[in-house]
Amino acid sequence: MAYSAPDSADKALRMAMELDVFVGNTTIMDEEVYQLWLDGYTVTDAVSMRVRSGILEQWGACQAVLESDTTDHYRTFQMAERLLHCPSKLANQLLFQIPPQRQAMLIERYYAFDPAFVRELLGKKLSKGTKKDLDDVSTKTGVTLKSCRRQFDNFKRVFKVVEEMKGPLVENIKQHFLLSDRLARDYGAIVFFANIRFETGKKKLQYLNFEDFAFCAGQLIQNWTVGAVDSMVEDMDVDLDKEFLQDLKELKILITDKDMLDQHKSLVCTALRGKIQVFAEMEANFKNLSRALVNIAAKLMHTKDVRDFFIDLVEKFIEPCRSDRWVLCDVKAFLTQYMNSARALDAFKQQAIWERYMTVIRSCILKMYHE
């Protein structure tokens, strides 16, 4: 005689359960189930995943218990979701009693994103159209559509809130959404990319991951926006400093003035002789490389060319170097020398602009240069 209910009976019992709720004075939120919910799994999927994790054996529970628990958690999360849309509300709402450290966890996890997903969306306009195409992204990245939508909505929500805000972008995100420093920085990058709509989807850029772009975004925000010049300036951080972009075309003198170009080259070559493996290639290519970098600068006054910033860096600089098998430290040595040597050019008056331009270019290229 079997004393435990067989599975079929178990199932029948569950079907007939009209109502099943559990409410704690302190809201119980299981991190594992929260992750499954965030990942967009249905209750059924989540239950079978939990079963596979061996939780039943560990606690001697049956499937019905797990189903009830999962459903309950999902309901709790759905109820809490609107609060997560405005995380500051979570701290002073009265409906859920959640300890502060758990609130922070909930927010951080809710705003976390899949690197694969964000890579797809980076630089795209956060419009309804993009949202409609999320099923393609979902198929491509393996992230569930539900999760894609949540992440997209997060991007858009953050974008909308900070778009019109004054002051430093990352700080704004951090304060308004109560995110950790790291996550706020990532959102800064996402917002920045979405605003300027940098092209990141081209095939040649596929090898770059989100982290690469986020780093570059950080560099651009720190150096090329209006807020970068003077942090006291109460202005937006999401747009590049137009004035600076205009000034960039003055750098052209470095390639148009033949004397200066030669002098620049000889300074670099003298300094690097024997110090890099690809000296010969460098010497042969110097003028092309210099031209490429300066031309990129000169083009940045046009919005369209700003969008092509990364593709230009790859096509005009990174690819030629790579085909000559430059190693990263050679690239680093070259760029450092290339930047610094310009200081010694007496006729070159645009030192400040040069510095501001090259600091970013140098660190971006170094980040983007995968051997």
Added chain:
Amino acid sequence: MPGKLKVRIVAGRHLPVMDRASDLTDAFVEVKFGNTTFKTDVYPKSLNPQWNSEWFKFEVDDEDLQDEPLQITVLDHDTYSANDAIGKVYIDIDPLLSSEAATVISGWFPIYDTIHGIRGEINVLVKVDLFNDLNRFRQSSCGVKFFCTTSIPRCYRAVIVHGFVEELVVNEDPEYQWIDRIRTPRASNEARQRLISLMSGELQRKIGLKVLEMGGNAVVGYLQCFDLEGESGLVVRAIGTACTLDKLSNPSAALLPACNSPSKDMKEAPFSEDPNPNTHSSGPSTPLKNQTYSFSPSKSYSRQSSSSDTDLSLTPKTGMGSGGSVGKEGGPLKTLLRQQTQSALEHREFPFFTLTCFPMGFLVHVGGVVSARSVKLLDRIHNPDEPETRDAWWEEIRQEIKSHAKALGCHAVVGYSETTSICEEVCILSASGTAAVLNPKFLQDGCLDSCSEHRLEEPSPPSCGFCHIPYDELNMPFPAHLTYCFNCRRQKVPDVLFTTMDLPLEAAVTGKGCLIQARLCRLKKKAQGEANATAISNLLPFMEYELHTQLMNKLKLRGMNALFGLRIQISVGENMLVGLASATGVYLTALPTPGGIQIAGKTPSDISYEQHISNMQKKINETIAKNKELYEIIPPESIDEMIGSPIPEPRQRSRLFRSHSESSDEVSELDLSHGKKDAFVLEIDDADAVEDIHSLLTDAPLPTGFYSCNTEIMPGIYNWTSGVQMFTSVRVFRLNNTNLTNQGLNKIFNDLCENLLKSLYFKLRSMIPCCLCHVNFAVAVPEDELIQVAVTAVAMTFDKDQAQENLKLYVDKTLMKVITENEEQLQFPLELCSDSQSGNPFSPIKGTGLQENAGMHIVPSAQRATSVDYSSFADRCSTWIELIKLKAQTIRRGSIKTTSSLEKASPVSEGHSRLRSTTSNTGCTVAVVKMTPLSFIPGAKIIKYLGIINMFFIRETTSLREEGGVSGFLHAFIAEVFAMVRAHVAALGGNAVVSYIMKECVFMENPNKNQAQCLINVSGDAVIFVRECDLEALPVQPQTSAAQTSSSGGEVPA
């Protein structure tokens, strides 16, 4: 005009968008009290308005202050159409009326709408200026304190326990008024909420008046319930225990006025401090300190006059001369005790106490559970001002309880409660409690004089005294096997003890306790009117009997011998009755080791059947062995060996012998039968019995690390840490199968409860090791094919390692602590314990010093049936008493009843507040409000009671699917109720609710119409507590804000 109510509306936040065009709201607030209304200005275009209003002042009678709630309505201003209501806040200002409770209400309240739920929050400030009213004939009872807690509240000292107070008020239910057909659901819900709030206020005021009349100043164990009788009306009723409480100015001070004696005439001097405090006190911590607690024999207030004569006539052997009864009993002392107790209680119409936990020495003996049930047909309440029928119904039941108690040789009923279950026009009224003998010292005037004499009297050791039988062993009211107490070896004890109260803290217990439930469903034909009532009446005794059998079997299966906190609920539906009995099983060291369960098959049978039987027997034996290990029940024989003196001392033995020789054959027969320990036989004579045994064995074992009980404290666990998680879980099961059998139904119901428990254990697994305390199940049959089970309980963490090592030590320490705490807080006499500790336990017949207060003494009778009224269908059905008698050979019980039940028992532990917390405190910025059904918070000290929380909410939806179905709807509603309770507590300056209960959760749905409605009624005591470590660090009371509450490890499971 004795009072001025002042209200200021400060601000709002998170308001809903009321104007779609602007995505904003133009909010203003109406503040209403009684018939006066004030309005704030409109704060345009904001979801976070800052009104910063002036002080709105209401000049009102204090009668109104008690009855009326303050009503705050938030509205959206609309220039062209009617203003839209956003929601309301009802604030009960009663806590402001007592000088010892809260002084101001200030904080964020959720704005609640019965259709939309919580919609933002509003910051409100409320104050009351009370002018002293010297009018003797006043209608108000301001200043009487109310406590839900069913023990003496922790920062008070009981000067006098006056006794039972009850009251009920009736009204028409707005939902059933003609106007309801034309008003909106919102208006209807609000009318209902407001009416119940008003009625609660009125009820509380009236009870307060009774308390004042009795000379008391507080109600402890206050339980208010409402009965939705549908067409016939709405009843709000309450019971409680009137007390005179004294606030302990400094709870840690050891020296307090030593003795209080109540005067005879309460009206002249309700209570007075004794002018000659006992000088015996030798030091702050010595248990020998001689203090006396006095119990006032004041007459219980009641509308009807006492009818003690008729009561007595119910038991045949009343009026017997004391000499005769002395001769018959083992010792005359018992009789003397009874005489005195009785005389003191004789004056009371109902010597009932809603308390479940008592100061040391209060309880002398416990007889067993007494309960009564009666089936009534509801009729329309014609005149709300004269709710006589309902009063008469309860009166009848209480009389019956009283006579049952008498039959058990007891004069008081403790752990008393009353409940109802209503289906259409049929109503089952139930009452239950525990018959008990109280210490005559507490019930007598001039206690100081008798102190010295009492010292000579034979004291029962506190650890077992309450187990000793109060009834005459020759005329036992029910068949029971008596043995000499395994603890003191001097007095008789029953083999099993059932009670509705909490386990006394001083009780000697072996091992740990556990939750035991009996579950039962019985199908019933649909019927109307009298036929229906008769059918229910006929079913009840069988259900009671079976529930008891189940309880007894399960108790034996766990190797235990006593049940505490027993609560039997029988709910009636259209086509079935559902019964659920919950209790905490315990092994009382004083009681004999329970025998096993033996299965007897029906007469000669084939071999396979025999084998089947023996298999089952094996399984049962295995389960018992496993349970004993699980609950750490070491047979007392081995304990005796450990302690070392199993044989009574010579004198004692001689007395034992003497009592044997004195006693008749019956006694020796009883002793003989005790020799056969396996006398408990389960006969398998039909399919039902097989089913029973199955259900016995299908109770899932507790997962490792979990314990559960339905009482305040878990026997065997003493070192709670600070983790506290209160929760409510509700399940509704739909019976799809139309032709169900009783067995099928039983299985479904059993599985429903078992699975619910399993789910709870799983949910709370992160708190292990932990104990579910005060597990309170409520069953209902809301519709034809629905069974609803709601559970409220608290999970508390404890330190496992310490539990094992220090158990023995701790018990001793607890005892000491109880003593000292009693000294500090309660002022109870300590002779008993000190005597027992000094090892001078024996002076048997020196009861002569007792004052003999004449009066009648009752010799309990075995002919219990005489007290039962067989008459009409509407009355209790008592035939089952006969049934019990027939089956008495197989089932022995520690309780007596005709038709029994008890709706609620919120047990309480006293002297258990000083529990060490091992978790250290880390700061926490959010105001956390803890909620617990217990009367204490582990590792913390309650420093102030801020007033009673008693809230009633209705929630309705016409978009059930959109709100996540029934589960989504109810989940949100329960969360909202919690939120509103917390907000009110925080606004009173508190950081916890203790003795919290959800008294009602009525859920109705109509999925076809996409509608659902739910009513919830909750109550509890708002308190301020401080962590013990904080208390040590800060000698001064810390700020009243809730900031210092939760430690990081505290209320944070999962």
